[in-house]
Amino acid sequence: MEEKQFSGNGVIHSFTKIRVPPDTFKEEAPYDIGIIKLDEGPMVEGHILENGKEPKIGEKVKVAFRRMYVEGDEDLIYYHYKFEML
Amino acid sequence: MRDVAVIGVGLTKFGERWSSGLKELLAEAGIAALEDANISSNDIEMLYGGTMASGRFIGQEHTAALMADQLGFKNTPAVRIENACASGGSALRQAYISVASGIHDIVVVGGVEKMTDVTSAEASTALGGxxxxxxxxxxxxxxxxxxxxxxxxxxxxxxxxxxxxxxxxxxxxxxxxxxxxxxxxxxxxxxxxxxxxxxxxxxxxxxxxxISDGAAVAVLAPLDKARKYNDTPIKIxxxxxxxxxxxxxxxxxxxxxxxxxxxxxxxxxxxxxxxxxxxxxxxxxxxxxxxxxxxxxxxxxxxxxxxxxxxxxxxxxxxxxxxxxxxxxxxxxxxxxxxxxxxxxxxxxxxxxxxxxxxxxxxxxxxxxxxxxxxxxxxxxxxxxxx
Incomplete structure (x- = not known):
């Protein structure tokens, strides 16, 4: 197996805005989700950060490390990659 | 491989069945199917049961044995099939295979889900699985x-x-x-x-x-024995x-x-x-x-x-x-x-x-x-x- 580093750049292949979330995302809704086609070829799903723009198919995005949600009485924070619109 | 036919089917009303639990739903569909097939529970050799998330929805697992129990089958082998929303269709296919192969003659396939006892957010999480x-x-x-x-x-x-x-x-x-x-x-x-x-x-x-409650049951038999039970067998x-x-x-x-x-x-x-x-x-x-x-x-x-x-x-x-x-x-x-x-x-x-x-x-x-x-x-x- 060979390790490969991705640039984190890609374009929106499809997107939606989730308005009825599962319990863990109650505080975050509504939020934008996209399937991102990375410049290197593979596709990956993730949150889209609008940055004041409307998501559209074909728009460029770049990966960012962000807070995903907070859980439980001890406020355990989950982090994940998201995609910022450029 | 033998030809296989459906000799009986039964269904509950689908919907928000707040006054019916999993067992009532199974009995309602199961009795209808056995009556439709003109068959006694003693003749059933095998049961396949499709359920996706009964553990998440109502805390009940082991639903195939529960189906056999609820339908009055005595010690009949029963296997649960979990294949998400395709659990029922997958269970039907396993029943088909077991009759076609010649291992069993009369096989029951059931499908059930009791989904309305939880909030929509809980249901959404369960289905997300x-x-x-x-x-x-x-x-x-x-x-x-x-x-x-x-x-x-x-x-x-x-x-x-x-x-x-x-x-x-x-x-x-x-x-x-x-x-x-x-x-x-x-x-x-x-x-x-x-x-x-x-x-x-x-x-x-x-x-x-x-989000719905409901159950469905079908009875399968080899085509050459199907007419014993039903004038209009439906061949798979x-x-x-x-x-x-x-x-x-x-x-x-x-x-x-x-x-x-x-x-x-x-x-x-x-x-x-x-x-x-x-x-x-x-x-x-x-x-x-x-x-x-x-x-x-x-x-x-x-x-x-x-x-x-x-x-x-x-x-x-x-x-x-x-x-x-x-x-x-x-x-x-x-x-x-x-x-x-x-x-x-x-x-x-x-x-x-x-x-x-x-x-x-x-x-x-x-x-x-x-x-x-x-x-x-x-x-x-x-x-x-x-x-």
Whole structure:
């Protein structure tokens, strides 16, 4: 197996805005989700950060490390990659 | 391999069955099926039970033995099949295989789900388990979300419109009005679908199948023994299944379900039939976009052509091809584990000529199409009247 580093750049292949979330995302809704086609070829799903723009198919995005949600009485924070619109 | 026939089917009313638990639902459908097959519980040799998430919904696992117990089968071997929303169809296929192989003669297949005891957020989380937990559900991507991603891409590639999506729900509610067992006996208009609450753009509340309680049971026998029980056995011409990546993002295309394509191509091949030979079909319309994909991937329309055809009424009752005469998942309801068996029950009634107000004239060959998750499982069966 060979390790490969991705640039984190890609374009929106499809997107939606989730308005009825599962319990863990109650505080975050509504939020934008996209399937991102990375410049290197593979596709990956993730949150889209609008940055004041409307998501559209074909728009460029770049990966960012962000807070995903907070859980439980001890406020355990989950982090994940998201995609910022450029 | 022996020829296999369905000799009896039974169904509960689908819907918000607050006064009925899992056991009542099973008894209601099971007794109806055994009576329909004119068979005693003592004759049942094996049971396959489809349930997706009874542990999440009501804390009850071990549901196949529970089905056998509830239907009065004495020490009959029973196996649960969990294949997300395709649990029922997958259980039917296992029952078919066990009769075709000659291991068992009389086999019962049941499907059940009791979903309305939890909040919609809890139900959404439980159903989310049909997708990829680590990549999809962890990021808050719900099932309406996954099908919305499919819909947006289909709209982009083929110009599919939200009104065309809505027309699927309108047609299926129209059919459900003629089905006494359907959850929604209520006509809706395209305008009502368009104005319903947005769930995950572009899918609105009335683009989504509901949360439902219900059970369905079928009895299978070798065709050469079937007439002992039933004057109009329905022969299973083929039973096919395929899988695909659990993750939507890993597929080559978002606008087709490859598992549906592969399963249906095998089903046509084994039955020596083509799409044009099918008179009536129950497809997996968990969301309106799913019925559009199904009509394309099952070979009834070229890619990108089904949406307008549905909008134009080509798939309404007794039109070019009658699709989802039961009301489908959208109109009849979608108790996930029961759906695949309910689809078979509807086709059995259609081929016997027992579908009353929603009877497809002269129906001789029927098909069922049951999908799990966003397309990681697809099960296709083709049936023929065999009297």
């Amino acid at each position: 049909a997708g990829d937990q680590e990549w999809e559900l962890f990021q808050g991507i719900t099932f309406p979300g996954l099908y919305a991603l499919i819909a947006k891409r289909h709209m982009y590639e083929y110009g599919t419109t939200e009104e065309q999506l809505a027309s699927v729900a309108v047609k299926n509610h129209e059919n459900a009005c003629k089905n006494q067992l359907a959850q929604f006996k209520k006509r809706i208009s395209i305008e009502e679908v368009m104005k319903s609450k947005m769930v995950s753009d572009p899918l609105k509340l009335l683009d989504c199948s509901p 011409l083929s039973s096919s299944q395929a899988s695909d990546t659990l993750r939507l993002a890993e597929r080559d295309s978002l606008t087709e379900l490859k598992a549906t394509k592969i399963a249906s191509q095998l089903a046509y091949k084994h039955a020596k039939l083509e799409p044009k030979d099918i008179d009536v079909v129950e497809v997996h319309d968990c969301f309106t976009i799913a019925e559009i994909l199904a009509m394309e991937d099952l070979g009834f329309y070229k890619k990108g052509k089904a949406a307008q055809a549905i909008f134009d009424g080509e798939t309404a009752l007794n039109s070019k091809l009658s699709v989802n005469t039961s009301g489908g998942l959208k109109g009849c309801g979608h108790p996930v584990g029961a759906t695949g068996v309910k689809q078979a029950a509807e086709i059995v009634w259609q081929l016997r000529g027992d579908a009353k107000d929603r009877q497809v004239k002269g129906a001789e060959i029927g098909m069922t199409h049951n999908v799990g998750g966003s397309g990681a499982t697809a099960v296709v069966h083709i049936f023929e009247r065999a009297d």
